[in-house]
Amino acid sequence: TKEFDGKTVIVTGAGSGIGAACAEQLAAAGARTVVADLNLSGAEAVVARIEAAGGMARAYAIDVSDPESVKAMVDFTLSSFGRLDGAVNNAGIGGPLKPLADYGLDEWKQVLDVNLNSVFYCMKYQIAAMLQTGGGAIVNMSSILGTNGFANASAYVATKHALVGMTKSAALEYSAKGIRVNAVGPGFIRTPLVENAMDEATLTGLAGLHPIGRLGASHEVANLTLFLLSDQASFITGSYHLVDGGYAAQ
Numbered sequence: 295t296k297e298f299d300g301k302t303v304i305v306t307g308a309g310s311g312i313g314a315a316c317a318e319q320l321a322a323a324g325a326r327t328v329v330a331d332l333n334l335s336g337a338e339a340v341v342a343r344i345e346a347a348g349g350m351a352r353a354y355a356i357d358v359s360d361p362e363s364v365k366a367m368v369d370f371t372l373s374s375f376g377r378l379d380g381a382v383n384n385a386g387i388g389g390p391l392k393p394l395a396d397y398g399l400d401e402w403k404q405v406l407d408v409n410l411n412s413v414f415y416c417m418k419y420q421i422a423a424m425l426q427t428g429g430g431a432i433v434n435m436s437s438i439l440g441t442n443g444f445a446n447a448s449a450y451v452a453t454k455h456a457l458v459g460m461t462k463s464a465a466l467e468y469s470a471k472g473i474r475v476n477a478v479g480p481g482f483i484r485t486p487l488v489e490n491a492m493d494e495a496t497l498t499g500l501a502g503l504h505p506i507g508r509l510g511a512s513h514e515v516a517n518l519t520l521f522l523l524s525d526q527a528s529f530i531t532g533s534y535h536l537v538d539g540g541y542a543a544q
């Protein structure tokens with residue numbers, strides 16, 4: 295038997311990068327996986343890879359910044375698989391790179407909607423579903439920038455800090471009801487999010503900020519995420535777990 299046999303897990307932002315790695319590893323470990331993304335063709339490509347490897351998954355088009363869309367995703371999961379055991383709330387955007395005072399009001403609000411309000415919507419409906427079947431586990435994708443600052447990314451940094459606090463509070467509220475909630479804080483990971491925002495010279499400079507001497511890989515974040523979702527982490531809730539190549543130790 296596999297670790298996630300009989301379990302259903304939603305991964306948002308699963309059409310690319312860290313979310314895709316989480317979805318593929320979860321399906322390989324036996325989970326029925328909902329691969330949710332704004333980019334449906336990206337999600338469908340991940341589902342095709344999962345099915346080719348013998349796993350079970352469904353693609354779902356979602357905008358995490360729209361509460362109706364999030365509610366529909368949870369309803370789709372329940373009607374497809376009958377239950378919800380786990381969730382990786384991972385969809386996110388970097389937002390514009392510029393000093394705080396140069397942010398437009400709409401630019402600021404968009405980053406908060408996609409990275410932060412989205413996780414409230416997700417947890418609101420996921421928790422309600424999990425309570426119907428006795429519990430579950432949630433991982434919210436924060437960042438090393440959930441504790442550290444980073445110049446020219448104030449909106450992003452604000453959302454990632456906020457996710458840590460929201461994670462702790464939700465964990466306190468639901469730990470006695472069988473739901474564990476944790477946050478993961480990746481260092482800089484080589485995904486389209488960072489590759490599209492920065493040139494190679496900047497990426498090389500960023501790699502040097504990690505004592506391990508390189509950027510991380512999506513599967514390294516997925517390894518930690520799966521552990522936190524699994525029953526092996528049965529006494530772990532309300533905490534923020536780094537996977538950062540030593541970045542925050544400096």
Ligand code: NAD
Nearest residue numbers: 307310311312332357358384385386437480482483485487
């Ligand atoms: P990515 O750009 O490769 O993947 C993000 C996915 O989210 C994309 O498929 C995108 O279509 C989807 N998405 C964006 N907006 C959406 C919306 N409104 N609704 C639904 N889906 C949406 O990025 P990634 O690097 O894999 O990032 C995943 C998460 O990890 C993000 O929350 C990011 O902040 C976090 N993170 C990334 C890094 C890094 O260095 N890459 C570091 C720390 C944290």
